[in-house]
Amino acid sequence: MISISRLSKTYASGFSALKNISLDILRGEIFALLGPNGAGKTTLISIICGISNASSGSITIDGHDTVRDYRQARSLIGLVPQEISTDAFETVWNTVSFSRGLFGKAPSPPMIEKVLKSLSLWDKRNSKIMTLSGGMKRRVMIAKALSHEPQILFLDEPTAGVDVELRRDMWELVRELKKNGVTIILTTHYIEEAEEMADRIGVITNGELILVEEKAALMQKLGKKQLVLQLQHRILQLPKELNSEGLVLSENGIVLTYTYDAQSARAGIAELLSDLTAVGIPFKDLHTSQSSLEDIFVSLVSDRESGASA
Numbered sequence: 001m002i003s004i005s006r007l008s009k010t011y012a013s014g015f016s017a018l019k020n021i022s023l024d025i026l027r028g029e030i031f032a033l034l035g036p037n038g039a040g041k042t043t044l045i046s047i048i049c050g051i052s053n054a055s056s057g058s059i060t061i062d063g064h065d066t067v068r069d070y071r072q073a074r075s076l077i078g079l080v081p082q083e084i085s086t087d088a089f090e091t092v093w094n095t096v097s098f099s100r101g102l103f104g105k106a107p108s109p110p111m112i113e114k115v116l117k118s119l120s121l122w123d124k125r126n127s128k129i130m131t132l133s134g135g136m137k138r139r140v141m142i143a144k145a146l147s148h149e150p151q152i153l154f155l156d157e158p159t160a161g162v163d164v165e166l167r168r169d170m171w172e173l174v175r176e177l178k179k180n181g182v183t184i185i186l187t188t189h190y191i192e193e194a195e196e197m198a199d200r201i202g203v204i205t206n207g208e209l210i211l212v213e214e215k216a217a218l219m220q221k222l223g224k225k226q227l228v229l230q231l232q233h234r235i236l237q238l239p240k241e242l243n244s245e246g247l248v249l250s251e252n253g254i255v256l257t258y259t260y261d262a263q264s265a266r267a268g269i270a271e272l273l274s275d276l277t278a279v280g281i282p283f284k285d286l287h288t289s290q291s292s293l294e295d296i297f298v299s300l301v302s303d304r305e306s307g308a309s310a
Helices: 041-048 070-075 092-102 109-118 134-146 164-179 191-197 215-222 267-278 293-309
Strands: 002-010 016-025 030-034 056-061 077-080 152-156 183-187 200-205 208-214 224-231 247-249 255-261 283-290
Touching: 002 041, 016 041, 016 208, 030 041, 030 191, 041 056, 041 152, 041 183, 056 070, 070 077, 077 134, 092 109, 092 134, 109 134, 109 164, 134 152, 134 164, 164 183, 164 191, 183 191, 200 215, 208 215, 224 267, 255 267
Parallel strands: 030 183, 030 200, 077 152, 152 183
Antiparallel strands: 002 016, 002 056, 200 208, 224 255, 224 283, 247 255
């Protein structure tokens, strides 16, 4: 649905915001773009949506070049930007209807009604924007982006600073749009949202796209699993008979942690438990855990930044 080829953005000051980005986003998928502040997420979205110009490279939207066929390409896109920008003196109904008209779409009161109801805005349809809370204004921004029935929806930090209810409504709407074949690209600081919602994850830092992977494959490939054992008695050090690879004894000597790759066979755990029994180290409790997407993201970005500084 979106094809980005060798895209770069360099400002007059010489600052390189994007460096040779190539990416294909599939029709009907939810793609999460993660990265620290200043990584280039918003710059990339702005260029795809035609708000900013690239220094080099090309983008096609459903086969339409965003420079040569910008009207056709732009008509397929809905954008919810980070900043809330609406006509404060206009009503909710009018501002959403006007957004639809900007794309040359014929008036469709039933469609506008459906969008407003899906975002719990129907009761506010005749209210002026200036009278709404911040969360309600955010809902209006989403409604405006959906007003012309786009095939692609960009959500740039859509739930930053909003209440839990809006966040829940937002993701329920995203799931419904995906069912209807809409392609959704989101950036978010709430990594648990990407972990729950996304089909694929892209990680960008310092203007470079350092990884694109299916979420499940990413977590399996890069995630770590841990077995945490609560020992019955304190020990001062691990016996020499134990294979200490992946084993860490806590400072108080009462917790033993075994870290292993997500793809490792679980037979290693059975062997460890057997070895502990053999050397006379009983345990009273155990549990396993796996790295979250946040752990993986932090590790990827920190490794990349430390490598760059080196």
